[in-house]
Amino acid sequence: MKLPATRFASELKKAGRLLNQGQFLTLFEKSVRRAARAPWKKLSASQLLDQLQASGPVALFIDSYLGGGSTDYLDREVVIAQDRGVTVIRLALHGLHGGLVVTSDALKLNHQVTGSVHLLLGDERLAGSIKSLQVGTLVGFAEPVQLINSLRLLISKTSAPTTVTWHDHYLICPSHLLLDASGDYCAVPGLEACKRCISAHSVPVDVSVREGGLSVWRQACQELLEVVDEIRVFSRSSMALIRQAYGTRFDHRMTLVPHDMAYFRMSAPPARRQDLSIIAVIGRISFHKGAEVVSALAAEIRARDLSIKIRIVGTSEVRFDSRVVSVSGGYKASELPELLDDLAVSLVLMPSIWPETFSYVAHEVMAMKLPLVTLPLGAQAECAESYSRGFVASSMHAPTLLDEMLGFARSGYGECSV
Numbered sequence: 022m023k024l025p026a027t028r029f030a031s032e033l034k035k036a037g038r039l040l041n042q043g044q045f046l047t048l049f050e051k052s053v054r055r056a057a058r059a060p061w062k063k064l065s066a067s068q069l070l071d072q073l074q075a076s077g078p079v080a081l082f083i084d085s086y087l088g089g090g091s092t093d094y095l096d097r098e099v100v101i102a103q104d105r106g107v108t109v110i111r112l113a114l115h116g117l118h119g120g121l122v123v124t125s126d127a128l129k130l131n132h133q134v135t136g137s138v139h140l141l142l143g144d145e146r147l148a149g150s151i152k153s154l155q156v157g158t159l160v161g162f163a164e165p166v167q168l169i170n171s172l173r174l175l176i177s178k179t180s181a182p183t184t185v186t187w188h189d190h191y192l193i194c195p196s197h198l199l200l201d202a203s204g205d206y207c208a209v210p211g212l213e214a215c216k217r218c219i220s221a222h223s224v225p226v227d228v229s230v231r232e233g234g235l236s237v238w239r240q241a242c243q244e245l246l247e248v249v250d251e252i253r254v255f256s257r258s259s260m261a262l263i264r265q266a267y268g269t270r271f272d273h274r275m276t277l278v279p280h281d282m283a284y285f286r287m288s289a290p291p292a293r294r295q296d297l298s299i300i301a302v303i304g305r306i307s308f309h310k311g312a313e314v315v316s317a318l319a320a321e322i323r324a325r326d327l328s329i330k331i332r333i334v335g336t337s338e339v340r341f342d343s344r345v346v347s348v349s350g351g352y353k354a355s356e357l358p359e360l361l362d363d364l365a366v367s368l369v370l371m372p373s374i375w376p377e378t379f380s381y382v383a384h385e386v387m388a389m390k391l392p393l394v395t396l397p398l399g400a401q402a403e404c405a406e407s408y409s410r411g412f413v414a415s416s417m418h419a420p421t422l423l424d425e426m427l428g429f430a431r432s433g434y435g436e437c438s439v
Contacts, residue, residue, distance in 0.1 A: 066136035066144070069123055073110065073150040076128055080107045081150075083172070084157030085114040086122070089305075090381055091158045091188035094280065098155060103127070107152065112138075114161050138162070142171040148178035155184045156249075160197050166227045166241045173245045184251040187259050188378055192242040193266045194235065195219070195226045198309050198375035206374055206398055209265045212236050239266065246271055253278050255379035256400035262376060280379050282388065285354055290390040291362035297430035299330050301366040301391075303357070303382050306337040311372025314396070317419035318372075319345040325423075331370075334360050358389055367430060368392035371401045374417065380404060387411075392434035394426055410435050 073079060080102045084095050095111070102109045108127040112134070115122040121134045134141065141147060154176065162168045169192075176183050191197035193209060201207040202221040207214075216234035219226065230238045246252060246267070252274045254260050260275055306312050315331060319342045322329045331341075333348045334357065341348070352360055361369075369386045376399030377383075383404035386393045393411045395401040405411030412429045414422050429435070 062132045063135050064123065064130070064132035066134055066141040069130075069132075069134060069141070070144055070146040070150075072128055072130070074146055076108055076150070078108070078152035079110045079125075079150055080153045080155075081147075082109065082111045082155050082157065083113070083159075084111075085159060085161045087158060087160060090280075090379065091186075094186065094188065095155075095157050097281075102153075112141075139164070139167055139171045142168075142175045145178065148175055151175075151179045151181040153182050153184075154179070155186060157186050158188045158191060158197070160189060160191050164227060165195065166229060166238065169241045169245050173241075173248055176245075176248045182251070183249045184253055185246065185249050187252060187254040187263075190259075190262060190376070190378075192246065193239070193262065195230065195238060196222060196224045199262075200309065200375060204308070206376065208398075209262055212239070243267060243270075246274070249274065251276055255279055256377075256403055258376055258398075258400050258403045259378045280381065280384075282381075282384050285385050285388055287358035287389065289358075291358050292365045293361075293391055294365050294367045295430070295433075297329060297367045297427055299332055299364055299366045300426070301361060301364060301369045302331060302333045302335075302372060303369060303386070304335045306333055306335065306339070306372075308338070309373065309375045311374050311396075311417075312337065312339045314372035314374065314417050314419070314422070315346065315370075316341055318370075318422060321419040321423050332364055332366065334364070354385070357385060361389065361391065366391065368394055368426065368434065370426070371395040371405075372417070373399070373401055375399065377401050392429070394429065 082095055082099060084091065086092055099109050099111060103126065109125060110128070110130075111124045113122050113124070121138050122132065123134050124131050156172060159165060159168060185192070189197040190199050193199065194215065196207075199207050199209065201218045202223070207218065212235055216236070219230060219235050226238070252263070252271055253276050254263070255278065257277065260277065263271060263275065302311075302315055304310060306315060315333070316339070319331055322331075322345050323342065329345070331346045333346065334352065335349065336351055337348050349360065369391050371380070371383060371393065374396065378400055380399070380401045383393060383395065383401045387404060387408050390410065393405050393408060395405045395411070395413055396417050397413050397415060402413045405413045412425070412435065414425050416422060
């Protein structure tokens with residue numbers, strides 16, 4: 022299967038931006054990671070089902086390979102299951118070529134699956150082979166309402182324990198980051214407002230949703246969530262959004278299981294500045310991660326002629342004013358404390374404009390005991406609210422955001438000491 026034109030164009034733009042920024046190593050590492058997962062052989066759905074029947078019960082994981090935290094999480098879950106001696110099968114929509122991929126170390130599978138995913142999920146042989154089922158993000162699958170219905174039918178045919186892990190808000194809205202047609206956080210309004218929004222939205226949806234409104238989507242998702250055993254969330258803010266969309270009907274199914282931060286270690290907290298002179302922004306900065314917030318903040322700093330610099334420790338998909346903003350390039354988590362120590366930053370700003378479901382970056386910042394500023398939404402704000410050195414800005418509006426950060430610095434960053 023060839024890479025769909027829209028996805029190819031998106032990947033090409035990202036590669037071009039990294040090249041323009043001179044981030045050759047980052048582009049190389051991303052290419053190697055993608056290529057390592059690219060399957061070269063094909064397997065029909067029927068052949069896969071025959072192998073599953075012969076293998077005995079399996080732990081089945083279904084997700085989209087989007088990279089980032091959701092993919093890393095499922096990678097770890099797969100390793101945990103394998104360490105327990107369980108035969109693991111992973112079905113994933115592969116972003117590199119747009120096809121469904123099956124991987125299994127135990128069965129020596131790394132193949133592109135041909136045929137309909139809906140027919141595969143609806144086959145009795147698959148239901149009979151499952152020892153456990155975990156569903157991650159489903160963003161990107163074709164005909165998503167049909168996929169959600171197929172998953173519901175599969176779960177109804179098995180007595181195996183089933184879990185949905187809440188890495189985004191796709192089971193609330195096809196705009197899985199809860200950004201409306203204007204690109205703003207929607208805050209999950211009523212269905213009438215959602216219907217107007219989805220009809221104007223660029224996000225791909227089924228014709229039934231485009232014509233019938235978000236109630237069609239919400240009904241399919243609700244019926245899926247009603248048959249799973251566990252809805253695993255990673256923050257209280259995600260629990261609140263689920264309640265906002267569905268009321269309290271799923272409270273007995275929701276479990277709060279924050280991500281394990283054991284991977285993040287450092288010898289000592291990074292050095293930092295007391296004045297507001299260097300603002301760090303960490304990670305891969307794209308539109309939904311707050312690129313426009315950073316750009317507007319840089320313009321405000323220039324307009325006031327302030328000697329404040331913004332250092333992006335990571336990569337960016339957009340160009341910024343180089344007089345204020347610099348981009349360091351990709352990094353490993355183990356390198357982050359040293360990178361920030363070298364910069365001696367004043368604070369870390371998380372400009373993400375979507376309600377994150379956990380926020381590894383926020384937890385890393387707290388572990389490093391650095392001042393943290395977030396926008397007022399999601400797990401990132403939940404972290405800042407509970408952190409003595411945290412501050413939740415009232416607005417992403419650049420003048421207000423800058424004023425509030427300056428005030429935060431004058432206050433000594435909450436309970437911070439130099």
